[in-house]
């Protein structure tokens with residue numbers, strides 16, 4: 059067994075293992091894609107953005123894709139559009155165990171947020187808890203946590219039974235499959251992110267997918283200030299456009315995405331095989347019929363069985379040069395921005411947040427580094443007594 063750096067042993071990775079390395083496509087490919095638009099003077103919301111929207115719509119089998127400047131913008135405008143159509147009349151139910159952008163998007167439309175619990179094994183929205191909080195709710199917004207589908211057809215069914223729209227924060231989910239079906243076509247709308255920590259990158263950007271033509275039309279105007287072309291704005295929009303530069307990066311990124319996701323899945327499988335042999339450590343539960351993107355490879359620590367807490371593990375990994383993230387801690391209902399607006403009592407979410415940690419995962423990571431990280435985690439558990 060390795061002598062841990064935190065106990066005075068040698069640091070395993072003197073140069074460090076980064077938490078994330080954006081899967082940016084080769085620069086030559088980006089430049090080649092951008093060149094025609096650039097030389098025509100078309101720098102934003104032009105032919106490359108159209109090409110991106112069309113190719114994603116075809117790939118995912120959805121009627122409309124509207125590219126916007128970020129996933130946050132896409133979520134904001136989707137909520138605003140549905141509210142303007144009179145379809146959201148009350149607080150939006152969402153998990154607190156998610157990234158702040160979803161709840162922020164709801165708050166920007168002056169709607170309330172009603173936080174619900176997550177499942178302790180899958181970390182996804184807890185539908186049993188959701189079903190107890192539907193009274194008076196205006197919509198449900200669920201996140202596909204860490205790129206694993208959140209049983210979207212069950213969330214859809216719950217929304218339908220309550221007569222309220224369902225939106226999906228699919229920021230992590232480009233390329234994920236629910237029982238063979240790509241994410242993107244569930245609910246009224248699904249929104250992907252293309253910021254550098256996500257599986258599909260554009261630098262910045264979001265992709266709103268919807269089968270509804272009325273919502274797509276709203277979104278296309280909304281990302282242009284609400285201006286239909288004659289400067290007589292129809293409603294309060296904003297500048298939510300995607301630039302041609304970003305679309306060029308996204309198109310090049312899509313041409314590599316299948317290969318990229320395959321590598322992520324293979325490395326995640328390798329991690330999981332090693333992790334599952336360690337007492338007190340488990341991986342995010344993903345339904346066996348689903349394929350995750352593994353936007354994050356996230357484990358949960360049961361300190362009783364493992365021997366030390368998540369925080370002690372993180373300290374030990376950091377001493378070895380391994381960078382990790384405590385996604386999502388604090389959960390959104392504990393963040394200063396939402397704690398007073400939406401006071402919530404969510405003991406399961408609090409417990410999950412304190413026990414999870416996401417490990418480095420990206421195509422440039424080698425099998426050998428994955429194996430070493432697993433070994434170090436095992437050593438931390440075995441060294442628990444000296445660490446306490």
Ligand SMILES: *Cc1c(COP(=O)(O)O)cnc(C)c1O
Pocket residue numbers: 128129130131156157159160201227229230250251252253263264
């Ligand atoms: C990253 C992220 C977002 C925000 O995406 P942007 O493109 O940066 O706006 C939204 N939701 C979740 C769950 C995310 O992880």
